[in-house]
Amino acid sequence: MQARAEGAARTRQRILRAAFDLSHEKMSLEIVFADIAERAEVSVQTILRHFGSRDGLFDAVADFGRREIAEERVTPIGDVDAAVRVLFDHYEFRGDAVLRFLGQESFDERIRQVTERGRSMHRDWVERVFAPQLAAHPAGDRAALTDLLVVATDVYTWKLLRRDRALGLKSARARVRHLITAIVGAPGKAH
Numbered sequence: 001m002q003a004r005a006e007g008a009a010r011t012r013q014r015i016l017r018a019a020f021d022l023s024h025e026k027m028s029l030e031i032v033f034a035d036i037a038e039r040a041e042v043s044v045q046t047i048l049r050h051f052g053s054r055d056g057l058f059d060a061v062a063d064f065g066r067r068e069i070a071e072e073r074v075t076p077i078g079d080v081d082a083a084v085r086v087l088f089d090h091y092e093f094r095g096d097a098v099l100r101f102l103g104q105e106s107f108d109e110r111i112r113q114v115t116e117r118g119r120s121m122h123r124d125w126v127e128r129v130f131a132p133q134l135a136a137h138p139a140g141d142r143a144a145l146t147d148l149l150v151v152a153t154d155v156y157t158w159k160l161l162r163r164d165r166a167l168g169l170k171s172a173r174a175r176v177r178h179l180i181t182a183i184v185g186a187p188g189k190a191h
Contacts, residue, residue: 012050014040016064019057023065024097028058028104028111055110062114066121069094073125078132080180083153084173091158092169098155126150133184145183152179 018039022031033044033054040047051057072093075086091098098118105112126149127134134142134149151157153176161172 008050011040011042011046015042015047015050015057016061019061020065020068023061024094024100027100028108058110062117065114066117069118070121075125075129077129080130080133080177083129084177084180087153088158088169088173088176091155091162095155095158095162099159102155122154123150126153130180130184133180136185148183149180152176152183 015036019031019036022035022039026035033047036057037044037047047057051060069090072090073086075083101111101115101118105115123146127146130146130149134145137145157176157179158172161167161175162169165172167175
């Protein structure tokens with residue numbers, strides 16, 4: 001019985017991985033069960049048995065993706081260099097897919113829900129990672145500084161530097177570190 005349950009769990013994970021990976025390659029409306037089934041090496045009926053419907057699968061993939069992205073973005077608190085490195089590693093891997101999602105949010109309600117949760121996750125990440133820097137400022141300034149840090153570390157900032165300006169990774173990271181330091185001040189110096 002245990003082996004069967006473990007096999008079902010592995011199958012479920014393959015389906016989630018396949019659907020999540022496809023969501024980074026195609027527009028959500030272009031993804032069909034047959035593509036997911038082929039990539040996961042299962043039948044469409046197996047997908048339906050595990051998730052019940054396209055909505056059930058989409059919800060499970062959204063949860064799967066949130067957990068994976070949260071793990072990718074684990075960052076030491078207060079370490080600006082590590083924060084920029086982790087963030088750029090994440091954007092180098094997922095940034096183009098995130099931009100594709102953002103391009104779909106105006107006409108796909110389910111994608112809009114995912115991008116809204118992503119914005120919330122990013123703001124929470126900023127507040128947690130830069131908590132020591134923010135704590136050095138008066139409480140009344142922290143919301144505005146957080147807004148500025150969200151902008152400095154946003155996927156669109158990465159896009160502007162890496163895609164639009166075609167800066168190398170090292171130069172783009174240096175510019176974002178400079179922005180962060182300008183917003184919250186150098187270590188030990190509050191602005």
